Amino acid sequence: MKKFEAKSLEEAYELAKNEFNCSITNLEIEIDQQPRKGFLGFGRKSAIIRVVEKNSRRTYDRKVKEHRFRKKDIKIEDVSKKIEDSNKTTTKKTPEKQSLKEVPSVDSKEKIFDNFYDSDENKHHLSQVIVKKDQQEVLDEVKMGIDSLFSNTCYDIDDIKVEFYDEETLYVEFTGEDSALLIGKEGYRYKALSYILFNWINEKYGLMLRLEVAEFLKNQEEAIHTYLEPAIETIKQKGSFKTKPLDGILVHIALKRLRDEFPNKYVAVKTNVRGDRYVLVNEYRSKEQ
Known part of the structure; x- marks a missing residue:
């Protein structure tokens, strides 16, 4: 090996x-x-x-x-005696056994975050051990947690908005004079912040996240939609298409846009040998296959 x-x-x-x-x-x-x-x-x-x-x-x-069987001579008499002795001890001791419930496996944080940028079909499989709470209670807890996270920072940020985008998604928005500093060069701070918030929100409440920082998400959506316009025409003509390698949130935006445009086609995120992600559209496989 x-x-x-x-x-x-x-x-x-x-x-x-x-x-x-x-x-x-x-x-x-x-x-x-x-x-x-x-x-x-x-x-x-x-x-x-x-x-x-x-x-x-x-x-x-x-x-x-x-090798295991040759390592030691085993006497059947000795084994039978041990089995009988163990049976006697177990019959004497009859303590109340605690019922064990099968706990569903929970994906690792890394995999959960990957699914955040991956398939919408995986939403129901991300966090399986969730205590359901009232929507307002969830909003209050998330708002309190994010406020405490940024309470001691030097950034000049307005009141952080937390609301439901839909039944399965929380919308969190950062605005203010210094909010753009949370994006960072090439969006690396945005990715880090979305990583932290998503893992917390998804594991605790079983919800997805839509994070907006100084209209960064809006601008990214506009840019990727502009890129996909000629791609959509190509798909209508040829039936299939593979996007260029896309990073983080761009993969998620492109995936959603193409699935909305082509609901009857196979649209999925793929990863090449180098680890780059792209969205593949194929007319020969349906989503149900």
């Missing part, structure tokens, strides 16, 4: 395929570590996988089993 490390799982798979000189379908892959982009450069993790060919896995498992 060999270990491979790369920036993304796709790159790690490619390394494994080249090393073993065979198709991915002929390999058994165990993921030791999921890749993680981190927050502002901190906590970044690379993808680590362990790979073995399927034929070699059978030979390896056979050797391990043979």
Whole structure:
């Protein structure tokens, strides 16, 4: 079994395929570590996988089993006595057992945030352990939390607006003289802020987030809609299209725009080997497939 490390799982798979000189379908892959982009450069993790060919896995498992059985002579009498003794002790002790409820798995924060920019179909699968609250109670708690987060900053920001955009989405807006400073160069501060707020709001309340900072979201939507105008005409003529690599919020905007325009086509976010994201439109696959 060999270990491979790369920036993304796709790159790690490619390394494994080249090393073993065979198709991915002929390999058994165990993921030791999921890749993680981190927050502002901190906590970044690379993808680590362990790979073995399927034929070699059978030979390896056979050797391990043979080694385990040959390691020690086992007496059936001793085993039966231990089983009888354990049964006696369990019958004597009959404490009240606490009923265990199956807890649904909750996605990692990184995956949740990826889904924020991904498919609208995943909204119902993001946070599964949620205590439902009254809408006004949610607004009051979120408003209080965001106000406390920015209470000691030096930014001149107006009263932060928090309201429901729709039943599943919270709208948070930052305005004021210094609000544009929260965007940062190429929107890196906007991404960091949306990351923090989305993980908190989604995990606690099961809601999506629409974040507006000094009309940054509005300008991004206008820019991506302008870019998609000729693309929409191309899709109508040819039936398929792949956007250029898009970053963060642009992927989400493009995905929503194209799904609204082509509800009967397959529209999804894809990732290439380098980790760049783009939106793919295809007429040969429907959303139900």
